[in-house]
Amino acid sequence: MALDGILLHKIVQKIKPEFPARINKIYQVSNSEILFQLKTQTTRKNLIVSCHTIYNRLNLTERSYPTPEEPSSFVMLLRKHLESATIQSIEQGGLDRYVRLECHMRNEIGDKVIRYLYIELMGKYANLIFVDSNGKIMDALKRIPPFENNRRTIQPGAIFKETEVQPDKIDPFHATTYNPALTLTKQFHGFSPFLSKEVEYRLHNNESFTSIMKEIENSNTLYISNLNNEAVFHCIPLTHIQSPSKSYPLLEGLDIVYFHKEEQDRIKDLAGDIYRFVNHELKHQKQKLPKLQASYEESLDCDKWREYGDLLYANQHVTTKGETSLQLPSFEDGSLITIPLDPKLDIKSNAKKCFQKYNKAKKGQVYILEQIEICQNEINYFDGIQQQLDLSNFDDAKEIQQELVELGYLKKKVSKIRKAKKKETLPKVSKITLPNGIQISFGKNNLQNEALTFKLANKNDMWFHTKDFHGSHVVVHSQELDEDTIRSAAQIAAYYSKGRDSSSVPVNYAQIKTLKKIPGAKPGMVSLSTYKTIYIDPDESLIDSLLK
Structure with a gap:
């Protein structure tokens, strides 16, 4: 479930008192998340900006997030310009789903300059855009070239255009009435279809529009309910889905909704090679096992080749060149046995070849049994690793990667960034x-x-x-x-x-x-x-x- 403009308005209201705040560090948590470590007026906090197509959000949190060793070029640019800068203020564009962070900093020669971070939380178009004081785009988390969207280009050097306000809509916090003939999403800024359903349900149950908007305005709580096994939420109780809800402080509730949902995506972004390798290796070993078992079953029938060789040696007077098979009476009961032959070889050479197949199959039984045991152990091992990955957080997944490297399954990645050697520590349980x-x-x-x-x-x-x-x-x-x-x-x-x-x-x-x-x-x-x-x-x- 995505944020709407009204819920974003509540979030901005909640975090606005924390500014101005100094930016200490900037990290790219995943392909779609940027983390700003801030020193606010009272404490240190993390500002997480997610431009995920589904989980896009803005939140001030005290949770810890994993950070990759090698930053992207966009993060390097942000670090160059914004580390030690001050976020002076945060403003939402009306009730639209974007906010602007005004950042004050000093340039290379010590002059004060202003830079802007635009956070757009619009589903698949969610983006973080870095803009200079002249309105020129310095870079963006997701670049949009002209051939993809000729009305709004997002790439370095282009002029940034704020999202246009829809003039036919009004601010619901200043409205005293509504038009029952139109949906609330068509009448008011900030309304999502989901919130519109809730408000319309309440209106049909004799609540007034102004009282509902007043409840939204005064709310500092996030109400989370379950709808078809999916978490749905807003800043007022969701009465229209007829499901019990849990209430949390607004920012804490957002963490509860999104942190674990996005954690698996975050693990796949930063440690996806582990998933791919484990799944590939498990599939390979499972395909290999029945072939080994079939080879072992075949090798158990090796005594027939010894019998073939004995019969051929006992009948060396027979000419077999050019023949593909030969029938000879069994030593035991005299029944005819059909012996396959190589037409290029004489009877003595064919007998020798039969004994070679017998010896190879006899010795192979021990080897194949060893390989079957190894294969079964590998299946059990990777089956366990797969189960551990399903229950792991990011740090657990990195330890699994370390284990695979130590066992020689994966190659160790050499970081381009030089770091002081850390003392080896035990994994954290x-x-x-x-x-x-x-x-x-x-x-x-x-x-x-x-x-x-x-x-x-x-x-x-x-x-x-x-x-x-x-x-x-x-x-x-x-x-x-x-x-x-x-x-x-x-x-x-x-x-x-x-x-x-x-x-x-x-x-x-x-x-x-x-x-x-x-x-x-x-x-x-x-x-x-x-x-x-x-x-x-x-x-x-x-x-x-x-x-x-």
């Missing part, structure tokens, strides 16, 4: 504290699992893992476990596993000291000697309450 004060840690990828189980956990801590599924290593930092603690740890193990959508998921648990690392195995693989098992039904609402 997730932690929660239960109401009884017991702490639980769990990993969300193989590197985190390995570090948690063999480096961070105490030998007397209790370890949990699903029995028949790939999943998280869960460690309870206590030796004495009550039923609630066991069930909570088992819930986490089951939820962060491939069995999260199953019921009665078996979860094994044992003391850390009973675990053994498998020599030569991939990270996170362990063997168990003594353990107990609990069966659990994964419950997402319970996991949410534990994480909170």
